[in-house]
Amino acid sequence: MNHTTKKKEQSKLAMVLDVISGSFAPIIGILAGAGLLKAMLSVLVMFDWLSIENGSYIVLSAAGDAVFHFLPVFLGISIAIKLGANGYVGGVIGVSILSPEIVHLVENGVDSLEFFGLPVLLSDYSSTVFPIFMAIFAYAGLERMLKKVIYKDIQLFMNPLLSLVIIVPLTLLVFGPIGTLLGESLGTLITFLSDKSGLLAGAVLGGAWTFLTIAGLHWTIIPLAIANLATGPDPIIGMAAAAPFAQIGIGIAVFLKTKDKDLKALAASGIVPGSLAGTTEAINYGIILRYKKTMVYVLIAAAVGGAINGSLGVVMNSFVLPSVLSIPAFTPILPFLIGIAVAFALGFIFTYVFGFEGKTEKAKDNYDLIIVRPEKISSPLHGKVVPLTEIKEPLFATESVGKGIAIxxxxxxxxxxxxxVVTTIFPTGHAIGVTSKDGAEILICIGIDTVKLKGQYYQAHVKQGDHVKRGDLLITFDLQQIKAAGFETTTPIVITNSEKYVDVKAPNLGNVNTLEDLLQLNI
Structure with a gap:
């Protein structure tokens, strides 16, 4: 396999992972919130403070169950939007496989019907993940094709009509059965591995979870956990849960041990949301990635805790992000408490006793703390806003470099x-990278393939390492000469660390003036 082929395969894999993460990111909060509500209800029932026949329980249970039952609908919307298709059509595709007629047939034991002579296998698709992913990937491809061949004035109704007529039957005929089989097979494999050696499976998953999360690869495993919950309890998050508690232990130790005010504030900003909501990004990106010794600590601590949970059969009964508040979602609860307590204690003790700074590590300024905050990015140029998908450079058009917009x-x-601060400036002057004080890594690339000009018609007014203020002049270029040389001047402005944000939005798709709001970064 040559280098070009490997690069293309890596790019495709990155695109798939980006679609998965971008599809779950908008709904992960409501999934975690609803799971936490279900966990709280289980505590109320356990202490006989509510009964399952009580009207209050029924109402709150409906609120907790809704997002999971209708998960294909929410995913249909978010996946379609992520792929640039119509989110409402994606939602309708999700609704179609949960329609009352089909649900009624399944509940009454009907396992098949005919569609123009073709056999349709019926199944309960509530809470499923894989069928809707396959269906919306197909729909997005169909939507792009329809936009090319259908007359523009009738696309408003014709594209949804044809999409529903084609994709809904395909989902019930093909994607549904295949996706269900895939989900069940993966769930069976995970259960088999945890049954054969829960200790080994827990150690591997617990130890790896922090690094999977940092790389964004945990988004490929979370769907498996949710799919498991459609048929019973899930062992995956039960084993992985040791990792966030190990991270919290490290965060508390750094908070108590450091004398650096910025680092102390950073640690504190990660401890509270990590403990109460299971969101430990501040600790992962601000501490563990920054201080390499803590990588070893979190690996050992989470592996030991995960091994305990795996060997003692800990499972998650409703989807939650592991935290102090979500403990009731896991059973058996005593082994779970032991596993996460050991992970927390080891993470804390290793960090506090052995320290977290290496000999070569020095205090860094605020720009070096690898943590991001929500912010608005102003336009560096005056011109017409263009979606990245419409430019001819594949690396930008596929968002392989990062999410953003072009002008x-x-x-x-x-x-x-x-x-x-200016973090990168190309010798040719055609591209520059700036990292904001709130952590956004912004790449501005002036023109398509203009690197071939070898710096001609470009003049840089800053150098790498310069601190800049909003509105400071970075680069001037001869617009007309570049065009006369046969190059497009469309300029992508992308956030190269997009994976650290829930979404990167470009609200303005018309003309934009210099320093007007261009991108909104949300976490």
Missing amino acids: EPEDGKVVSPVDG
């Missing part, structure tokens, strides 16, 4: 879109 410039000036 067709109307003048030859690029200014800093944020207060920050």
